[in-house]
Amino acid sequence: MLRRIVETKQGLFSLVILMTLLFIALFGPSFYPYHPNEINVHAILQGPSLKHPLGTDLLGRDLLSRMIYGARISLQVSVVAVGISLVIGIVLGTLAGYLGGLVDQIISRLIDIMLCFPTIFLILAVIAYLEPSIINIMIVIGLTSWMGVARLIRAEFLTLKEREFVLAAKIYGASTFRIIFRHILPNALPPVLVSASLGMGQAILIESALSFLGIGVQPPTPSWGNLLIEGKETLEIAWWLSIFPGLAILLTVLAFLLLGETLQDVLNPRRR
Amino acid sequence: MFIYIIKRLLIMLVTFWGITVISFGILHLAPGGPLSPLTDFNPKMTPEFREKLIKMYGLDKPLHIQYWNWLKGILKLDFGRSFSLDQRPVWDKIKERLPVTLLINSLALLLIILISIPLGVFSAVRAGSKTDQFFTFITLFGYAMPSFWLALMLMMIFGVKLQLLPISGLHSVVGYEQMTTWEKIWDWTRHLICPLFVATFGGIAGFSRYLRNSLVEVLQADYITYARAKGLPERVIIYKHALRNALLPMITLLGLSLPGLIGGSVIFETIFGIPGLGQLMWQAVMGRDYPVIMANLILVSILTLLGNFLADLGYALADPRIRLGEKR
Numbered sequence: 203m204l205r206r207i208v209e210t211k212q213g214l215f216s217l218v219i220l221m222t223l224l225f226i227a228l229f230g231p232s233f234y235p236y237h238p239n240e241i242n243v244h245a246i247l248q249g250p251s252l253k254h255p256l257g258t259d260l261l262g263r264d265l266l267s268r269m270i271y272g273a274r275i276s277l278q279v280s281v282v283a284v285g286i287s288l289v290i291g292i293v294l295g296t297l298a299g300y301l302g303g304l305v306d307q308i309i310s311r312l313i314d315i316m317l318c319f320p321t322i323f324l325i326l327a328v329i330a331y332l333e334p335s336i337i338n339i340m341i342v343i344g345l346t347s348w349m350g351v352a353r354l355i356r357a358e359f360l361t362l363k364e365r366e367f368v369l370a371a372k373i374y375g376a377s378t379f380r381i382i383f384r385h386i387l388p389n390a391l392p393p394v395l396v397s398a399s400l401g402m403g404q405a406i407l408i409e410s411a412l413s414f415l416g417i418g419v420q421p422p423t424p425s426w427g428n429l430l431i432e433g434k435e436t437l438e439i440a441w442w443l444s445i446f447p448g449l450a451i452l453l454t455v456l457a458f459l460l461l462g463e464t465l466q467d468v469l470n471p472r473r474r
Numbered sequence: 475m476f477i478y479i480i481k482r483l484l485i486m487l488v489t490f491w492g493i494t495v496i497s498f499g500i501l502h503l504a505p506g507g508p509l510s511p512l513t514d515f516n517p518k519m520t521p522e523f524r525e526k527l528i529k530m531y532g533l534d535k536p537l538h539i540q541y542w543n544w545l546k547g548i549l550k551l552d553f554g555r556s557f558s559l560d561q562r563p564v565w566d567k568i569k570e571r572l573p574v575t576l577l578i579n580s581l582a583l584l585l586i587i588l589i590s591i592p593l594g595v596f597s598a599v600r601a602g603s604k605t606d607q608f609f610t611f612i613t614l615f616g617y618a619m620p621s622f623w624l625a626l627m628l629m630m631i632f633g634v635k636l637q638l639l640p641i642s643g644l645h646s647v648v649g650y651e652q653m654t655t656w657e658k659i660w661d662w663t664r665h666l667i668c669p670l671f672v673a674t675f676g677g678i679a680g681f682s683r684y685l686r687n688s689l690v691e692v693l694q695a696d697y698i699t700y701a702r703a704k705g706l707p708e709r710v711i712i713y714k715h716a717l718r719n720a721l722l723p724m725i726t727l728l729g730l731s732l733p734g735l736i737g738g739s740v741i742f743e744t745i746f747g748i749p750g751l752g753q754l755m756w757q758a759v760m761g762r763d764y765p766v767i768m769a770n771l772i773l774v775s776i777l778t779l780l781g782n783f784l785a786d787l788g789y790a791l792a793d794p795r796i797r798l799g800e801k802r
Contacts, residue, residue: 255661314485315492317730318775318782320737323755327771330759331503407620411741414622417759427622434626434745448623455618463614 206468213464219457236264238271238424244448257442260330261430265442268424269450275425276346276454279340284398286344291351292387292394298352299359300382300401306356310361313349321346325408326417334417343405350397358390392469396462426451475797482786486779493775494548498541501768553769558761563635564769567754572773574644575750578666581726582673582735590678591721594685598720599712601690609686616679621672621738625745628668640665641729642704642747672742677731684727689720729785733778 207213231238236254242262252258256265298309325342332338362368363386371385406426412418413427421428426447433444535543547553553564597609631643640646644662646653653661692698693716701711739752747753751770758766791794 232765257512311488311492315489315496318478318489318493318733318778319496319771320774320778322735322737322740323771323774326740326759327497327500327767330764331500331764345531398691403618407618410620411622415744415756417756430626432488432624434629437626437630441630444623444630448620448626451620451623452615452618455620456614459614 203468207461207464209469211461213468216457216460216464218278219453220461223273223454223457224271224277225451227277230270230273231267234267234270236267238268239422240267243258249440254470255439257363259429259440259443260436265429265446268429269426269447271448272424272426272429273450273454275336275419275423276406276409279343279409279419279425280402283343283347283405283409285378287348287401288351288394288398290344291348291350291455292355293350295352295355296359296382296387299356300386302360309352309356311350316346316349319346321408322411325412329412329417334420335410336419336423339409339412339418339470340448343408346399347404350401351394354393354397355390358393359386362386362389397463399458399465403455403462406451406455406458411446459472478796479787486783489779490776493772493779494545495541497775498770499546501544501764501770502537520715548772554765556764556766557763558758564765567766568769568773570729571749571751571754573744575736575752578669578743578748578750579735579739580671581666582670582677585670585674586677587728589674590681590685591717593678593682594689595712595717596688597682598689598693599629601686601693602783606686610683613679613683615675616683619675621676622741622745623743624648624675625672627666628671629745630794632668639667641668644748669742669746669748672745673735673738676733679728680731681724684719685724688723689716692716692720695719722789725785725789725792728788731784732781732785733774736774736777744790 208217229378243256244262246260246262248254248262252264254264256269258264259268272422290360294309294312298306320368324346328342328345329338332342368381368385371381376385400465410425410427410430413425414430416428418432419425421431429447430444433440433447436443498800510550551565553568555561556564556567597606600606629641632639644665645658646665650658650661689712693712695716698711698716701715736752738748740755741752742748743750743752744756751774754766755770757763758770
């Protein structure tokens with residue numbers, strides 16, 4: 203499958219970007235000379251230069267080093283948030299799709315209800331009661347974004363459980379547990395890959411928006427979103443502070459989106 | 475059709491109930507109960523006064539009775555009083571901001587429809603061409619663009635660099651009273667250009683792309699080939715035969731996109747300083763004004779619910795299979 207993804211232009215593009223990003227997030231801090239919170243009064247609000255490739259902020263901190271650290275935060279948040287949403291979505295979708303009947307009714311209604319809340323409002327309300335820490339943000343994004351996955355899995359189960367190979371497994375005497383996990387679930391997962399990739403992008407967008415609004419990752423911990431707060435304050439004098447973090451978000455989300463699109467094409471031969 | 479509406483209404487009631495239950499659950503998330511923000515950080519709070527507050531808000535009663543009383547309040551639009559310094563009733567605060575958010579979101583919705591339909595058709599009839607590929611590329615940007623960053627960029631370009639457009643508020647502060655009606659409308663328009671751009675950008679991308687794909691699919695249907703074989707002009711085929719069918723799923727999509735649109739209000743209203751519900755929500759969260767947060771959450775969810783209901787109705791009206799009560 204990986205080969206098929208790399209064969210397409212957009213798939214290659216997205217994988218290169220995401221791999222680079224992952225590499226930078228993991229190993230960047232050990233190569234790069236500046237610490238993200240290192241204050242330097244002699245280098246306040248300097249534009250991009252050889253010494254500071256992306257310039258410095260109001261406290262003379264190096265923007266690139268802060269963005270490298272921010273990449274860690276953004277990737278962490280999106281991986282954990284999507285992980286949570288996948289677990290909830292797969293469990294509820296499986297229950298609804300396999301059991302059907304009343305369980306399905308209840309879960310489907312729950313999905314409808316959750317979809318009525320504008321996500322940002324729901325997250326804001328929950329965050330207002332808890333502390334806006336990184337952990338809480340991951341959990342809250344995960345708890346409010348599982349509905350798509352649940353619907354997908356449910357639909358897959360509804361069709362797959364009627365198929366002959368499941369019937370064969372039943373006749374063979376396989377336990378319900380085995381039928382679900384060994385026979386149906388692996389076949390239901392591919393479309394979930396697509397939505398996981400799209401979900402990663404979404405999670406990054408939500409996290410950065412929250413941090414930008416001052417309700418997400420709290421300074422001095424840098425995240426791409428809260429770096430832009432400073433960007434907004436210095437809009438008239440330091441363009442680099444608002445351009446580069448935004449570009450980083452845009453590029454990353456775009457890469458996840460393209461990866462999702464490519465996966466969709468690869469997994470669905472009809473669209474190719 | 476009648477039965478269909480009744481069924482939808484019943485489902486809507488259940489959903490409304492679910493919304494209130496989940497909101498009530500969030501209300502009790504705060505460690506130490508819903509009163510803790512009011513009491514924990516207040517040095518003047520004595521245990522006796524705390525007791526009094528608990529009695530006053532009925533927090534000593536069992537949970538289901540608390541929920542019932544709370545629900546009765548909501549149905550009468552009584553959301554309690556704001557925790558902020560002015561201590562005004564929450565509904566009063568919301569009432570004065572609701573029209574602003576409704577106005578902007580309706581305008582945004584209208585713009586999204588007006589712009590994305592021609593865009594989608596334009597791209598679909600050229601499916602596979604360079605123009606189409608370029609269009610697809612641009613719409614991807616629309617999806618991936620962080621709206622708050624887009625807002626920042628607009629402020630930077632039009633507000634700071636070119637000094638063409640105002641970047642904050644709904645209308646000018648200085649000299650607004652002396653303006654004639656036309657000047658006022660012009661003033662509002664200038665103030666709304668940037669926020670509306672942010673509000674519609676993602677929506678236009680999503681809608682036109684979806685419509686393009688839907689139309690490309692419809693154009694491959696047998697009845698289109700038949701219409702072509704009959705020798706109908708391409709214009710008639712696209713606008714009369716294909717577009718109508720391609721637009722049908724758009725109605726549902728329109729309903730589904732409402733939460734995102736309303737949710738976006740938080741971002742652009744906060745950035746552009748527009749006194750709507752989104753900004754109120756943000757201020758309430760920053761100030762831990764729980765009654766306002768709750769009221770906002772419930773209200774926007776109900777708006778979404780109503781929007782979805784209207785979309786369902788619209789779909790039913792547009793699709794004869796449902797309109798005439800045929801089983802699907």
